[in-house]
Each structure stands twice: as structure tokens, then as C-alpha cells.
Amino acid sequence: MDFTLKIWRQKDAQSQGQFKTYQLTGIGADNSFMEMLDELNEHLIKNNEDPVHFDHDCREGICGTCSLYINGRPHGPQKAITTCQLHMRSFKDKDTITIEPWRAQTFPVIRDLVVDRSAFDRIIQSGGYISVNTGGVPDANETPITTSKANNAMDAASCIGCGACVAVCKNASAMLFVAAKISHLAQLPQGKVEAESRAESMVAQMDKEGFGLCTNTGACSVECPKEISLTHIARLNRQYYKAKQASDYIPDKEEIHEG
Amino acid sequence: MSMKFDSKTPGGPLEDKWSKHIFDIKLVNPANKRKFDIIVVGTGLAGASAAATLAELGYNIKAFCFQDSPRRAHSIAAQGGINAAKNYQNDGDSVYRLFYDTIKGGDYRSREANVYRLAEVSENIIDQCVAQGVPFAREYGGLLANRSFGGAQVSRTFYARGQTGQQLLLGAYSALSRQVANGKVQMFPRTEMLDLVVVDGHARGIIARNLITGKIVSYSAHAVVLATGGYGNVFYLSTNAMASNTTAIWRAHKKGALFANPCFTQIHPTCIPVSGDHQSKLTLMSESLRNDGRVWVPKTKGDNRIPADIPEDERDYFLERRYPSFGNLVPRDVASRNAKLVCDEGRGVGATGLAVYLDFEDAIKRIGRDTIESKYGNLFDMYKQITGENPYEKPMRIYPAVHYTMGGLWVDYNLMTSIPGCYALGEANFSDHGANRLGASALMQGLADGYFVIPYAIGDYLATRSYDMVPTDHPEFLKAEHSKNT
């Protein structure tokens, strides 16, 4: 198969970027999208041109590293997959494929198609955990959890942190990402203890990072490679309001100043 | 060939070794722990759990990973599950049986004491993970569910759909994140270790490259923990992530750490076959599929009818035929070699002839398509995505692929390499799996090492060390920088 590729090239975070067009011929339909880019890079290197930088690692749809905006959609035209699971048979021969990095103020471009998603790590650091130390915990079977609760928690926990939700959201909002973690932990008895303070602190961090506000368009869920549902956002909202009206946390001036 | 290293395996009866050892080894008093800095390289199950636990104890941790976030380490890709000798199923499991299965599965090439300890702490791992919020699969009564894996005749594998590694890693990552927030872990993502710094015979730091700026920076510490995974990518095609590599442990090896059993590699029997020259990596289909899938090839050479047209009596269920008691659940090395044998005989299937069928027809008839879908849905989807074929209707084609490396840096019972102060955890060391690893045991080992072994073991070393830091302009740091990159 032959393709015309329009790829965003940007030397580094400071540089101005622009699109460059490449012609690629003889690509097998069974190639994955990343293998197609590998092949492009082999050609580029042979021609003394800098290879296209893009993030990727496991290439089986679970690590969440890959992140391309392909023909106007995160992770390309198919539903419920990551870019690394996209195969060239999903395109037509002679197609033009436009490849852009995730666009969000909170995901600055590092080089070409590589962006910095460390904002997600900072959000998790602000409270995306259960505060237990290693050791001294009860037996695993001591607290039964209904299958439906465990399943719902697992649905939320399956978030891979790729950032497609932010990338596709017209507001570059991170609500689905934050909600997935909050909903995962809030549904388990172990996570309930801190559910409210967790919602408070993670939302505060999300706002601080500069993500946009959710306007419930639902695009995040549609494009999520793990099909994480909007109901988790609703659960986050509930947790947050509960926290705000019930928790004994009252910000003092300094905290507000820092925040 | 001298024996210049000591495994420090404690004496006494097997079941008392670890508890006795914990009592015997030296402790660092809580107030003094904050005077020690520890470098942890790698943030997979072993690295993240070690960094988090050591930080909880009070040590100052610098954690490094080459990925953009610690959550992306390749442990995340493990699908099937994690073993633990909980005997929740009342099917005769015990610490001793898990120990025995592991030793036997490893073809008697691992250390008894290490393996027994692994089986012992496996129970704590499950407790720990549940407390962290890992959403393991549950029975209707709300208790934990189990399934079986190769090389075992009991159900001791805990799982979270087909994403067990992901959920365990996210658990460890959350514990790590909590310590980052507490200021006890300084995290260095997109930073790759290039060399180990050894001062006066002790590991005292690393040289690392910031992958974004290219800056090469020295980091000093009182001990260095390497948890950088395996080296399966030496084969180019493997189930490892693209960036999984051997650089950290190889460069430590060149600094004097012994490298044990490098030829022990595991070939996983159930991978999606190679489809062409372009291929960059191979995708594993979880071994748990062999609980319900039946492996077969046509009885006659060159039979290229479609599978549905091959009648039952012309199929060779070669694993069930040769190994009636374990059937399709023989250990990985055995299953892989048998698949290779039938393909070498010319009975392989698919375009390349390098594949065998993994057939769910009987299972679908027996327990229904819905049950199969709930058990393996995401694996089936993944298979369909990659091959373009529907495994509910046509048997899967599978072929062995490089998956795991049992070899690694030699470590003693304390997980210390032959360089004092340098430790190796998880797949990066050699210790627990012998010549073959049982399915669902890699996750167990990574977490055992990180949560429950290194936190005690490292104290034995640090208790004897001074708090002084080696300045990063020490000649050994400079030398390491000079000689790096081979």
C-alpha cells in the first residue's frame, strides 16, 4: 500500500513546528501503524534526515505510551484501540494520513509527536492512591467485595493514562482520567476511607495543572481506548460535592495562595 | 574457576530460613534510615514496590525510569495473573507445593532457599495488593477468584481480567506516587542509567542520561538497586516492550557484577505468529487461554484444509496425547518445544507453517460463548485486531516467542550482586526461576523482591556503612563517565 503522510515536525519544545509531507510506498496491510512509522524512519535515516520521534513502548495496547492524533482522531479511526493496535488495513491504499501530537497546554510538545504528560503523574501523586504502607494489612479475603463492585472498579482501573481523553476533548479536560482513578478507588471498601479527600485533592491538582473544564460532550469516553464510561465522571462529581460539603477541610490563606 | 562469592543462604530447616534470617540480619534504626540515600533504577513491579517500601521505611530514594512515567514499565503488559499459595480454593495448595512446583518447573536449577521464601511471601503480596485497591476478580460471594496456570495442578493464580500486570503495577505506582508526594522519593522519568559507579569496591552511584536534554548526570547514593527487567530483546522479536533493554545490568556486569545463567531464556508457547519481515514485536496471548483452549495440528503433513474441514480423528491434540495428566497446561518450555517439533515435522498451520491451533470450539460448546467472552474477551479482541480473524469462529493460530529471561545478575540470598551495595530485583536477577519460569510467577517474584525482601535485606548492608556521601566529582564518578558507552 502507498501513503502520503503529513507529519508534524518540531525540533524541540522551544522551536516552531510545521507539517512535512512524506511519500511512503510498499507498506503491507498487516503492518501496524507504528511499524509503518518505523519503516518511514528507516528511509529517513538512510536519506540523512532526522527520524520522526514518537512515543511507543509495549506495542500491545496496555502501557499507554503511544499517543498520535491520526486523521483528526486520537489513536486513529478505530474505536477502543491504541495507536499501536491500529493496522494499516484500516486505511485505503493511497490515503493521505495526517499525524499530529496531542494538543493541550498541559501536554507540551517535546519533539515531533512526543508530548510531556507528566501532569498526569502529578495528579496521581496528589491523591490517586490508598494510603497503606507495605505490611500489616488484613488478609485479602477478609473484606468481601461483590463481583459487580469489583467489575465496576476494574472498568475504571483499566485506564492506561494515554491522554486520548484530554487530546480529543474540545476543552482539553482531564476529567475522564481523574474520574477513572477516583471511581476505581471509591468503589472498593479499601478506597472508601479516603474517597472524599482524594476527590478534593485530585481535582485541585487537575485545576492547577491548567486542564480545561468538562462540558459533558462525551467525546473522551467515545475515543478512550479502554472505553471508560462517563458514569465515572458523574461518580467523581458526587464524591467531590460530598467532600466539599462534608469534609472538615477548610483552606487557610496560605494554602489558597499556593494553590 | 574459583568460588569467590557466597550465597549467604542461611542454615536450618527450609521453612525457618527466612524468618530466622530476618532476625539475624542487622537493622538500621528508624532515625538513621533518613541518613541513607538509595538509588532504584527501573519502576516496574520490582522497582516501584522497592522504591515505595524503602521510602515508607524512611530511606531517601532516587528512582529512575527511561519511560515518560513510572506507570509504563513493562510489568504492565503481563496479562494472566499472579501466583500465591493462599489455598483459598481448598484444593491442596500450600507454600511447600508452590515451592515445589517452582523448583520442578525450573528444572532444578534454582536455589531452594530463595524459592521457598518466594512461596512464603506470596501470600503477603495478595493481601498487600488488595489493600492497595487492586481490583482482583471475585467470586459471587465476594471472595477472590483463582484460575490455573501451566505447571500446576491447583488453582492459585489471582487475576484482574487479562490485565493483572497492569493492575499490580498501577498499585505499586500508586504507592510510589504517594512517596513522591511525601518527598521521600525523587522521581527521574525519561532518564536512562548508563553506568554503575563503584568506589572502594562498593556501589556508590550511577551515571545517567536525561533522555530529553541528553545531559549526562552523576547521582551518588549509599546503595544502588537495579530492577530493570529482562533482556529478551536481544532476540529483536520478543514479547518485551520495544525499549526493554539490558544496559543497566550489563554495565553493572562490566563493573564486576557476575552475570548468572545468561542462556536461560523462556520461550512462551502462546504468541501470535510472525506475519512478515516488517514485524517489530510479538504479542503474547495469555497462558490462561490454555485453561480452555485445546492445542492441535493436523495429523498429516501439509494438510492445508481450513480447520473446520479437518475431522476430529484427523487432528492431533499433541499436548493432551503426550502429557495426559497436565494436558494443555504443561509448562511453557514443554509446550513451546512440542509446538516447534510438530512444525518441524511439517504439520504446522497457517501461511508460514510456523503455527499451531489453539481451539476454543469445545470450550464454547461446554460453557458457552458468553462465559468464554467474559473470561478472555479482551484477549480475543486483541487477537482479532492483530490478525483480522475472529477467534470465536476460527481457532487461533499461535507460535512460541521469546518472553522472559531467567538469567540475570547473580545475587545472594539478600538479593545483593557480587558488588557490595548493588542489588538486583525481579527479572534483572537470576535467582528464583531456574531454567524455566512458571506462568504467573514473574509478577510474584517482582513484588516479593520489592515489597518483602529488599526492605529487610538492604538493612543488613547499610547498617555497616557510614552516612558519608561520595561527592559526584570523586575520581570514580569521573572514570565511570569517561568509560561509558562501551
Next chain:
Amino acid sequence: MTWYPLIIRSFSKRSIQKILSINGSSTVDEIHKELGKIMWDYCGMSRTAQGLSDAREKIQAVKQQFWNDVKVLGTNDELNMSLEKAGRVADFIELGALMIEDALHRNESCGGHFREEYQTEEGEALRDDEHFAYVGAWEYQGEGNQEVQNKEQLQFENVKLSQRSYK
């Protein structure tokens, strides 16, 4: 001591510059694929003394190819994924050579290490516990020198070594 940091810069640059300066004709991926093929063909699911000896030679050729003909563009002072990969592949080549040495010395079949010369009549792995029930721990001897193997004898006090059977 104050002059040391200046030296660091120049030395470290020079060592990474080595890879960057070769500017040959083989990409890192091409070399990695060649290495992988040798390892899979000769040190994969089954191994023979002959195959491993051949692989020993072949891998040296790959090493030569890497250090004489690799092509890595760009500089050290930027995100440079080819450069990252080049460093990793250089290490894989050396490790591959050691894997072959290890597989060659272990004249038995056990677990994932299957030497065709050592199998039962039924084609199962045939261990040699008398001679190989040890951990082979290799010690680096400097660039270009044969590594030395140390042995840690494995003690089995609780399990009886037996031919593995899953029948």
C-alpha cells in the same frame, strides 16, 4: 579537584560522539534484526554445539558491523531515540555473545535451555545433574577478553531431583 568537571564533559561527549561519528550505512534496527536472527536461529528454542559455535563467529561480525558501520543521526544534546537505541543494541550484542558462551558450555538440556544433543528417547530435556546442577556466574574480564565462569553449586536438601514429568 576543581578541574575534573571540565574533563567529564569532554570525555562523555567523546564517548557518545563515537556512535554518532561512525556515520556508516546500517541503521540500528538493521543491526538489531541481524543479531536477533542469529540468537533465534542458534540460541533459541533448541541449540546445538555446532550452531552455537557458528553463532559465536557471526556475532563477532555483527559487533564489527555495529562499531564500523552504524548510522545514527542527530546529536547527544536532544531527544534522540536512535542514539538511545544504539546504546542498547551495543549492549545486546555483547550480552548475546555471552549467552552463546553460556549455552555452549552447558552440556545438558534443562528448562528453556534445550541442547539437541541431550534429550531422552521421547524427546524430553535430559538434565545432567551430576555435572551441571550449578549456577554459571560469568565474570567480566575487560574488553575483548573471554569471560570467566564461576560456579555456585546448587544444594538440594528438600526436593529430590527427578526427571521432570508432566505425563
Next chain:
Amino acid sequence: MSWLTEALKSSLGRKLVMSFTGLFLILFLVGHMLGNTLLFFDDGGQAFNEYARFMTSTPIIQALSLVTYASIIIHAVYSIVITRINRRARPIQYALNKASASSPWYSRNMGILGTIVLIFLVVHFRSFWYEMRFGQLPVVNYDGSGEFKDLYSIVAESFKQWWYVLLYVVAMIGLAFHLSHGFKSAFQTLGLTHKKYTPLIEGVGLWFSIVVPTIFALIPVVMFIKSLG
């Protein structure tokens, strides 16, 4: 600063304000619509004028009116604040973006739809609300009930103009789409979703967003047609 103002300044707090004001305005629409259907009566506007006086003279209704005005203003102001934050969150747009693949256009363009409704409201308020309160309306006298401001007469007069009717129809189409996202979105923001009830909310929301604006739009259309005859 109190915890409450702090909470309302957070992203979720702002959404909550949008949700509450929006839901209140939805309630207001129901009442307003019921009242306005009096215009369909062929009684020369008596029922409508009585209703208009009731609405402007009853204290509880006046209090509710104040809440309505406040809701409209807060809803609009917050939407501007939110839009500005959201613009900042993506300074560089995609060169190629197939947004329609993942969300309906009206969900993405609530600002534009809201602006249409707002422009309409300005005209609407000037024409009727202002006249009723501060204008010099003719007075009618119904048997035994005293004097009434004849709001009906200006309404009837206005709806004789085709462009005025058109403005109403367009605005109501805008409102319909605004509601079809806004209704369910308000519940989502409040966290009121559940496998069992969400389909109900969505169904009611859809019918609401069709029926209410249609009735509103029918009033000028019917009166226009009547004026022709």
C-alpha cells in the same frame, strides 16, 4: 476566603453553578410556557392579561423572578469564564480534527447556541418585559375585574411582523439544541447518573427539548397566521 467560595471557584464548582442555574431556568421554562399557552385562547387576551398582572404583582413570583434574572446572568457570565479557561487549555488547535466522530455538534457549541438564546432574550425582554414594567401600555377593562395593562395587544402586534416571528422560531430551534445537551448534562454534572435512571433522564430530556421550544415557537406562528386571516 471561605470554603464555599473556594469550592465554587474550582472547576467542578463552576460546573455545579452552570448546572443549578440551568436546571432552574428549565423549571422556569415550564412555568413560562404554561402561562404563555393562554395566548392560544380566543378571548381577546383576557386570560393572558390577567396572568401577566398576577405574575408582576404577586410577591413570591417576584422573588422567583429575581432568581430567574440572576440565573440568566450567572449562567451567561460563568459560561464566558469557563469558555475562556477552556480556550486557554488548548492554545494550538489541530490541523485536522474530526470532532463529529465523537460528539454531537450541539454539545460542542453550547456557547453559540446560548448566545442565540441570549440575543433573543434581550429582544424579548425589551419588547414585552420592559413594556409591561416600565412602558406605557394601553389599559383594558374586563367586566368586574378592574383595569389591566393590555400586554396582549403588543404581543399580538409584534407577532404580525414576519421577521419577528422568524426570530422567535430560530431562537427556539437554538434553545431546543441547547436544552438537548443542557438537560442531561446538568444531571451528569450533579452526579445523578445511574444505569437504571439515566436512560429515563435522557428520554425526558430529549422530549423536553423538543416539546417545550416547539410550543414556544408555535405561539408566534399561530398568532401570525391568525393575524393574516
